[in-house]
Amino acid sequence: xALPNSLPRAADTHDDxxxxxxxxxxAATGVEPTPVxxxxxxxxxxxxxxxxxxxxxxxxxxxxxxAAVSFGYAEGRLMPPPSRIASTFQDLALYGDLWxxxxxxxxxxxxxxxxGAVAGIALGAISGASGLIRNLLxxxxxxxxxxxxxAWIPLFILWFGIFETSKxxxxxxxxxxxxxxxxxxxxxxxxxxxxxxxxAFRLSRLAMARRILLPAILPxxxxxxxxxxxxxxxxxxxxxxxxxxxxxxxxxxxxxxMGLTDQIVAAIIAFALLGKAADWLLVTLTSPLIRWQDTVxxxx
Amino acid sequence: xxxxSHLGKTYADGTQALSNINLEARAGEIAAxxxxxxxxxxxxLRLAAGLDHATGGTISLDGERITGPHPAVAVxxxxxxxxxxxxxxxxxxxxxxxxxxxxxxxRIEHALARIGLAEHAGRWPRDLSGGQQQRVAIARALVTxxxxxxxxxxxxxxxxxxxxxxxxxxxxLWEDVRPIVLMVTHDVSEAVTLADRAFVMRARPGRIxxxxxxxxxxxxxxxxxxxxxxxxxxxxxxxxxxQPPQTERAAQAAGHWW
Ligand SMILES: Nc1ncnc2c1ncn2[C@@H]1O[C@H](COP(=O)(O)OP(=O)(O)O)[C@@H](O)[C@H]1O
Ligand SMILES: [Mg+2]
Numbered sequence: 198x199a200l201p202n203s204l205p206r207a208a209d210t211h212d213d214x215x216x217x218x219x220x221x222x223x224a225a226t227g228v229e230p231t232p233v234x235x236x237x238x239x240x241x242x243x244x245x246x247x248x249x250x251x252x253x254x255x256x257x258x259x260x261x262x263x264a265a266v267s268f269g270y271a272e273g274r275l276m277p278p279p280s281r282i283a284s285t286f287q288d289l290a291l292y293g294d295l296w297x298x299x300x301x302x303x304x305x306x307x308x309x310x311x312x313g314a315v316a317g318i319a320l321g322a323i324s325g326a327s328g329l330i331r332n333l334l335x336x337x338x339x340x341x342x343x344x345x346x347x348a349w350i351p352l353f354i355l356w357f358g359i360f361e362t363s364k365x366x367x368x369x370x371x372x373x374x375x376x377x378x379x380x381x382x383x384x385x386x387x388x389x390x391x392x393x394x395x396x397a398f399r400l401s402r403l404a405m406a407r408r409i410l411l412p413a414i415l416p417x418x419x420x421x422x423x424x425x426x427x428x429x430x431x432x433x434x435x436x437x438x439x440x441x442x443x444x445x446x447x448x449x450x451x452x453x454x455m456g457l458t459d460q461i462v463a464a465i466i467a468f469a470l471l472g473k474a475a476d477w478l479l480v481t482l483t484s485p486l487i488r489w490q491d492t493v494x495x496x497x
Numbered sequence: 498x499x500x501x502s503h504l505g506k507t508y509a510d511g512t513q514a515l516s517n518i519n520l521e522a523r524a525g526e527i528a529a530x531x532x533x534x535x536x537x538x539x540x541x542l543r544l545a546a547g548l549d550h551a552t553g554g555t556i557s558l559d560g561e562r563i564t565g566p567h568p569a570v571a572v573x574x575x576x577x578x579x580x581x582x583x584x585x586x587x588x589x590x591x592x593x594x595x596x597x598x599x600x601x602x603x604r605i606e607h608a609l610a611r612i613g614l615a616e617h618a619g620r621w622p623r624d625l626s627g628g629q630q631q632r633v634a635i636a637r638a639l640v641t642x643x644x645x646x647x648x649x650x651x652x653x654x655x656x657x658x659x660x661x662x663x664x665x666x667x668x669x670l671w672e673d674v675r676p677i678v679l680m681v682t683h684d685v686s687e688a689v690t691l692a693d694r695a696f697v698m699r700a701r702p703g704r705i706x707x708x709x710x711x712x713x714x715x716x717x718x719x720x721x722x723x724x725x726x727x728x729x730x731x732x733x734x735x736x737x738x739x740q741p742p743q744t745e746r747a748a749q750a751a752g753h754w755w
Contacts (some may be wrong), residue, residue: 199664398592489582
């Protein structure tokens with residue numbers, strides 16, 4: 198094969214046609230053909246069809262239950278019909294204290310999340326960075342992790358009292374473990390070859406951390422924070438069952454004691470919406486930081 | 498001038514990867530290290546890059562000892578090793594962060610134009626083909642204006658067309674800076690295409706078996722008679738390097754005879 202070597206200048210050669218032409222130049226989105234970016238049109242149709250299918254069951258049940266109650270086939274006391282839940286929800290939002298409860302719950306989750314995340318990142322980082330500390334710390338933390346976290350409640354109440362501190366601490370414990378594990382794992386799986394690039398360019402320790410290590414562990418850290426936040430919302434319910442005078446968990450307990458099933462269901466729906474909104478916010482705020490990633494992030 | 502003298506490397510597990518390597522390369526010279534796998538080519542390059550320590554002998558660049566990563570030495574690895582979170586332009590500029598902004602940007606722009614990726618400046622590495630990524634890696638090494646450029650089989654994973662175009666890109670960028678280039682290859686025609694001198698290595702322990710000047714005028718055409726002659730000379734030297742040493746050969750012959 199004749200290949201006159203320095204005649205073809207880089208600017209007008211065709212190595213792209215050899216390696217990647219038809220495949221990715223026109224798409225302009227990358228080598229990976231993903232269902233989300235590759236064919237938006239068909240993707241949308243696919244998504245719409247599935248959404249319609251997914252909605253048949255819950256909508257059918259809701260309409261059926263509504264009809265059953267309104268035609269007198271069922272009483273709707275143990276499970277209120279959708280219309281009553283909606284109006285309870287509306288009343289709580291307009292005249293009741295829904296916002297007070299939402300805010301109380303949200304505040305607990307946020308403070309607990311912040312504490313747990315900071316501790317998880319810090320300990321995860323030193324445990325990932327130093328083998329000695331990892332061997333020292335990790336076995337104990339793994340043992341503590343296998344304690345079902347609700348089991349801490351009595352102890353926390355004795356230690357921190359029945360007010361905010363014990364609630365926030367319980368949430369922080371729930372958030373801590375996934376964050377700790379994710380960060381430590383992220384550091385352990387950093388590509389040694391990229392670290393070597395940093396060494397070849399003579400980066401200082403600080404520059405190495407800032408320019409290579411930090412961006413490298415960012416995706417795993419964000420995923421860990423996301424599951425931490427999810428657990429925070431699970432734990433806040435347990436924390437508010439410990440006895441609270443406000444919060445969505447209080448609405449649940451109160452609804453149980455007063456036999457207000459519509460209030461219970463309304464609080465459950467508020468929990469779901471709040472958790473989803475917090476997750477959405479976290480993903481939306483952080484995804485620009487990891488746009489460079491090869492894989493499309495898990496869809497919402 | 499790059500001088501390796503009595504360079505040796507024995508790994509912690511006792512593997513003697515290099516023994517008594519002596520090599521000189523003059524300013525602006527392209528030297529190819531060629532040899533089968535396991536000859537210690539990568540080891541030699543890592544020592545020159547300061548990424549690993551020699552267990553004997555010295556490496557010096559213009560009289561200065563190399564004992565660790567050095568600002569005047571740049572490396573291109575076998576894989577592009579671009580940082581996936583930086584755009585193409587920022588990857589090219591990774592090693593010249595300390596320069597004033599204008600200077601940095603004009604070097605990046607110039608290098609990207611040289612490798613034909615000007616319009617890809619804002620893309621992520623994942624959006625480039627393998628050949629394009631390796632060009633970015635070469636540009637990243639050369640924008641630092643090194644005195645010594647080390648390349649470890651940088652084209653071995655690419656197809657023949659891509660490789661030929663990368664040879665062109667490398668020579669273009671090399672023209673701008675004119676560093677000493679020490680490149681590892683196991684491809685004879687690549688060595689004859691690029692190098693002014695080829696060092697043929699042999700294994701166990703890794704050492705330099707022969708040194709061949711390549712004096713063809715550039716641009717070199719693979720179909721020319723001179724090119725074919727040099728390829729043949731180099732192939733012969735490689736064949737020789739693969740033979741077991743004299744004493745062993747005599748023993749083998751004796752065994753056969755007996
Ligand atoms: N880190 C290491 N530890 C021990 N032995 C090694 C190491 N790296 C390379 N070697 C050995 O040194 C010899 C030369 O390896 P290398 O420099 O990679 O050769 P080449 O690049 O020519 O294929 C081989 O026998 C290899 O197994
Ligand atoms: Mg090698």
